[in-house]
Amino acid sequence: MIVRRTLLIASTAVAAVASMATMSAVARSRTGGARPPRSDLHLAPASEQLEALRRRTITSRALLERYLQHIADTNPGLNAVITLDADAARAAADEADRHMERTGKPLGPLHGLPLTVKDALETKGLRTTCGSPDLAAHVPEQDADAVARLRSAGAVIVGKTNVPVMCQDLQTSNPVFGTTKNPYDDAKTAGGSSGGPAAAVASGMTSLELGSDLAGSLRLPAAYCGVYALRTSGGIVPTRGHIPRPPGWLTSSDMLTIGPLARNADDLDSFLQVLAAPAPADADAWRIELPAPRHGRLADYRFGLWLDDPYCHVDEHVRRLLEQVSDLLRSAGATVDGSTRPVQLADSDRLFQQLLFATASATATDAGFADDIAAADGVPADDPSGLFLHSRTMRHRDWLRANEEREKLRDRWADYFASHDVLITPAVPSAAVDDQTSTPVPQRFITVDGERRPYFDQTAWLNLAGHVRLPALVMPAGKTADGLPLALQIIGPYLADRTVIEVARQLARHLPGPSQPPASTS
Incomplete structure (x- = not known):
């Protein structure tokens, strides 16, 4: 049976407030009365949040509750977070806290950190629509490879952020969830296709986001929303599980990359270290060790x-x-x-x-592609619409020539x-x-x-x-x-x-x- 997990804002607000004080008190007792974390820790860089979690001055559950409350307060005006799974996030946060209590060690480099994921990346048990009505009830049975890396690093997946339909626009709106607003001016666009992710990072509803970039989909929203984004080198982050390639496809575009959004460069670097890895099928044979920066001074x-x-x-x-x-x-x-x-x-x-x-x-559907071929036959390649039609329907030989030009x-x-x-x-x-x-x-x-x-x-x-x-x-x-x-x-x-x-x-x-x-x- 398919279970839809949708935005659960109002029902979590009271529980959030009640549990925050309790969790903070528990954290202080476990750290010998250490100074409690700042009240706006959810707005701090991810590195500061992770340090507080490692030092146990805050629990993952308490930090999560702060995020849930902030989302409840902030998201109605932005519409950046469109699917939230508070129950599963609480369970994951509690497990992170139990692990730390038992072992004194973090689960991984993202131990207990609540974060959101672009709704183009499949999340096991959590609805993934890519803004398409056809996928409005799609609940994946498997994480995208990059999402699986986040979970293995100890991250707590809180929810999904908004995208245009099938990631095919420079602005973020779709008939399933509506429009995401720019956090600086609601008359301006947040950009696309990672408009929801960028707006969520900028407004403090997450400190890090996992997004994707084919034609500027990470970097355009980052520019418009005042955050950092990295289009990673092609091939260093596995892309299986990214829509708009249909659910179940093993391949994705040769131009697609998966990458991070953050509020500073240090957090981009930390996130990159988690994400950069071979695809699971290749992991037994090789590793990725990215070179150090060329220099340390401007x-x-x-x-x-x-x-x-x-x-x-x-x-x-x-x-x-x-x-x-x-x-x-x-x-x-x-x-x-x-x-x-x-x-x-x-x-x-x-x-x-x-x-x-x-x-x-x-x-493209077979019928749709046949229509494109017929249309291309009737328009010169140098016509304003010719570039699209002739490129979309090019023969494999033509693609090989274009690829050679790329090399x-x-x-x-x-x-x-x-x-x-x-x-x-x-x-x-x-x-x-x-x-x-x-x-x-x-x-x-x-x-x-x-x-x-x-x-x-x-x-x-x-x-x-x-x-x-x-x-x-x-x-x-x-x-x-x-x-x-x-x-x-x-x-x-x-x-x-x-x-x-x-x-x-x-x-x-x-x-x-x-x-x-x-x-x-x-």
């Missing part, structure tokens, strides 16, 4: 800097931010190259779109990173754009410095890394006069995930972060 890095491009101009706020970063790096004594380009943005983006449209055809592009990136350690670019052309979820996608647009621009320009800069397997990190860096977060992107060599995290860590010491969103204090 002064020792060789930076590439790409401030703007005619193909996708950025607005004045983003330009000023990148100019500020340029001045900062030079004043720190770093080597800065603002003229050398690894690729042409327009050419790279066209290849990205070809490969994206091709990989998306895998789950040559990867070689060009490798040559670039032989003389540069990282490349810093804009993340998006502007701060969060207006929510347009009630407008059909073909009619949507964005405005950059007063100019009307195509809707999908939002991800042109993010697409640089998407098809060439490179790690790319988006970090918050200041805000607009209206209080919306600004962001930049750091791209590194293949498998240099820890290098881009270290650069973000160093930059964060000198750049302003976003202010706390109003939603986090609801």
